[in-house]
Amino acid sequence: MSFLEIRGLHKHYGPVAALAGVDLEVASGSRTAIVGPSGCGKTTLLRLIAGFEAPDQGRIVLDGEVLANGGAAVPAHRRGIGVVAQDGALFPHLTIGDNIGFGMGRGDDKRAERIVELAYIVGLDKAILKRRPHELSGGQQQRVALARAMAMKPRLMLLDEPFSALDTGLRASMRKAVAELLEAAGITTILVTHDQAEALSFAVQVAVMRDGKFSQVGTPRDLYLKPKDRMIAEFLGDAIILPASISGGFADSPLGRIAVDTNDSRDVARIMLRPEQIGLKRTSREGMSGTPDMLFGEVTESEFAGSTCTIAVRLLNNFDPPDAAAIGNTPLILRKSGMDAPMVGEIVRLTVSGKAHVFV
C-alpha cells in the first residue's frame, strides 16, 4: 500500500542520537512534510532516505525495494531519488543548461530538447540556460535545482528546506508552484522544513519531529486542531490553553461552557483553542449589565499590522472555573482582521465557535 516505508530508523553521530527510532509511511504520489525545530534530526532522516548516509538500524523500503536495512544500504546514485538542497547546490562550473542536463546521458540526442522543456516546466526562460549559477537569483537557483532533479524522473523527490532562502512573497508562490508541478508529474514528495505554515500548506501528511522521533503524524488539519500535546500545539500555531473540567462533551472553563472533541469526563483537564475560534463583538460597560451568561473583556493592547491586528484582551468576568485566579490575569492574545479591530480600552463581548481540543 504505502510507497515509502520506514521502520525503526536509528542513526548516531558519536554519542549523539540524531534519529531514535523513526517510522513513516508515505502513499504513492502524495506530499509529506517533516517539520521540526533545527537539530531535531529531520535533515539526517532526509540524508538517509537519499542514501548519502547509511542508518545504524532500521529499514527503508521504496516501492517494494529495500534501500537500507541496518548498515547495508543502496548507494545514492542507484536509488533514483531526486534531492533539492537548501541552497540548490548548483554546480558552479557548469551553465544552467548543463546543470539541468547533468543527470541525463550525454549521448542523449533529445537532451537539449528535454532541458528546454524542463526549464519551461519550472518556469525558467530559455535565455537563462547559457548563464552560470551565480548570475541567478535565489528563486531561480531553486527552480534550476528542481528541474535538474526532475530531469532523471525520480521515483521520490526530497526537498530539504528549499524555500527557506527565499523571501516571503516568493516563498509562498514557489511553494504553490512546486506543489502543483510535482502533483502534475505524479512524483511522491517529502519536504523537510522548520516552518510550520509551510509544512501545513504544502503537504497532505505532516510529521512533527522532535529529538530524533516523530511526535505526531497526520493530516495538516488533524495536527492543527488536535495536537497531541502542548508543544506540538504551540509549534504549529498560536494556541490558547485553558484549565477546565470536562464531562459529557462539554468543558467548563474560564471562557464558559465550550463544546469539546471528546466525551470523557475529567475534573482537571487542559483544553486548547486556536485564537481564530474566538470572536469579538464591540460593546460598552453599560452593555455588560444584566447579562450574567455572557463573557466580556477589555482590550489592553492592539498592534496593527496591515491585514491583521494582534489584540490582547483581559477578561472582565469569568465563570468560576477550577483555577480561575491564575487565568484571570493573563490576557488572551487574538489575531483579528485589521479592518475593524477594536482599540485599546474598548469593551468587547467574546464568543467561542467550534469545539475545543482536550489534551490527553
Place this chain on the structure above:
Amino acid sequence: MQSAVDLGHAGSPSKMRRMPHRRVARWLVTAAVLVALLALLPLAFIIWVAVQTGWETVSALVFRPRVGELLVNTTLLVLLTVPIAIVLSVALAWLTERSDLPGARLWAWLCVAPLAIPAFVHSYAWITMVPGLHGLWAGVLVSVIAYFPFLYLPISAALRRLDPALEDAAAALGLGPWRVFWRVVTPQLRLAICGGSLLVGLHLLAEYGLYVFIRFDTFTTAIVDQFQSTFNGPAANMLAGVLVTCCFVLLGLEVLVRGEERYARVGAGAARNQQRANLGRATTPSLLLLVVITLLALGVPFITISRWLIAGGAEVWRLNEIGLALGQTLFLSLAGALLATVAAMPMAWISIRAPGPLQRLLEGCNYIVGSLPGVVIALALVTITVRIALPLYQTLFTILVAYALMFLPRALVSLRASIAQAPVELERAASSLGRHPLNALWSTTIRLSAPGAAAGMALVALGIMNELTATQMLAPNGTRTLAMAFWSYSSEIDYASAAPYAFIMVAMSLPLTWLLYVQSKRMAGR
C-alpha cells in the same frame, strides 16, 4: 565581474553604489602597477642588453643548435614532470583528505614534508646514492619528488573546502563515485591545479642546483655556466630571453586553462562536513603508494644525509661558521618573506575581484620576473645598482628586493587562491555595515585570506632559505648563508662537510613546512 580598467572610470548607472569600492580599487591598482613596474626592471635590463648588442649578434646567439637542444630539454622536462606531478598530487590529496586511509593526518603531513628539503639537496641525496643517475628521466624523477607538494598543498586545501552538497547532488542524479569525482570534483580543483602547475613549471625553468648534480642541461644551468665561465653578458642574456619566452608560453597556457570561473560557493549557509570514502580493498595499495612516495621523497635524503653525517663525525660540525650562516639565513628569509607578501597583496586582490586585461598584464609581469632564474635577476640588479645607484650595490635593500621579485609568485598564488574562497559579498556586507572600504577589505577579505598569506610567507621564506645564486651575487660582503656553504662544499665534492648544512636547512625548513601544513588545515576551518 568587473575589469580593473572599468573600475577606474565612472560607471554611470550604479555610480552611487560603486563609489567607495572604486576608490579602494584605484588605490590597489596603483600599488599593483608600482610593484609590477619594479618587477619589470630585470626584464627591461635583458631587453636593453639585447638592443645594445644588436640584431646580428642576437640572432647568432639565439638561433644555434645549442639553444635548440636546451629548448628540447626544458620542454620535455616540463611536459613530463607537470602531468605526473598533477596525477600524483590529486591521488595523494584525495587519499589523505577524502578517504578513510589509516593515519591520513600523518600521511598528509608527510606529503608536505618534502618541501622542507631544498631541491638541490634532493638531487645531492640521489646522486650520492645512485652515482650514475643523469639525464632527462633522472631530472623528471627528482623534479616530481622535489616539487609535487606545490601541487599537493593547493589541491588538498581545495578538496577540503569543496561543498559536499554538490557531490551529494551529483550522486542523487545517478552518478557513481568515479563519475562524481571526474565531473564534479575535478572541475572544482581546476584553480588549484592551474596555480600549482604554474608554480611547479616555473621552478623547473628556474632551478639550477638540482640539474647540475645530475648533469641535465636546461636554460638556467646554461645561463649560469655562461656567467661563471666567461662572464659573457650578451650570450647569457639571450639565453635568458628565450627562457623568458618559455615563461610567457607557460603563463599564457595557465590563463587559457584557468578561465574566469567563480569558485566561491553559490548559495547560503555553511557547508556540511564532508564524509570520508570507504577504501575497502583498495586500502593496501593506497598505503603502498604513500609508503613508496615517502621513501623516495623523504627516505632517500634522510638516509644519505645521515650516512654523510656519520662518515664525517664530529669534525664537520664547525660551530662558529655554522652559527653565523644560520643567523644570516634566518634574518634574510623572514625579511624577504614579509616584503614579498605585502607586495603581492594588491595584485592578488585585483586578480580575483577585478580581473581584466590590465590585471592579467600586471600579474604576467610578476610571474615572468618570478620565473627568471635568480642569477638573471641578480645580474640585472648588479648592473643597475652599479650604473645608477652605486650606494645600493650589495646592500641588504637590494638583496631583499631581489628576493621579493623572485618569490612574488609564491605569495601571489597562495593569496589569490584564498581570496577566491572569500566571497565578495562579505566585503560588501562589511561596507554596508558602515566600514570604510579599506577597513571593510581589512576586516573581511584580508582576515579571511590571512591563512593564505601566512602560507605564502612560509613558502617565500622556504624559497629564500634555499636560494643560492642571487644570494651569492647580491648579498653584502661577508654573507655566507647555509645554501652558499652547502654549495661550496659539495662542489668541492666534500659531501661530508656539506651534510651538516643540508641537515640544518632541512631542520629549519621543517617548522615552516609544518606551519604551512597547519595553516592549510585551518584554512578549511578544521
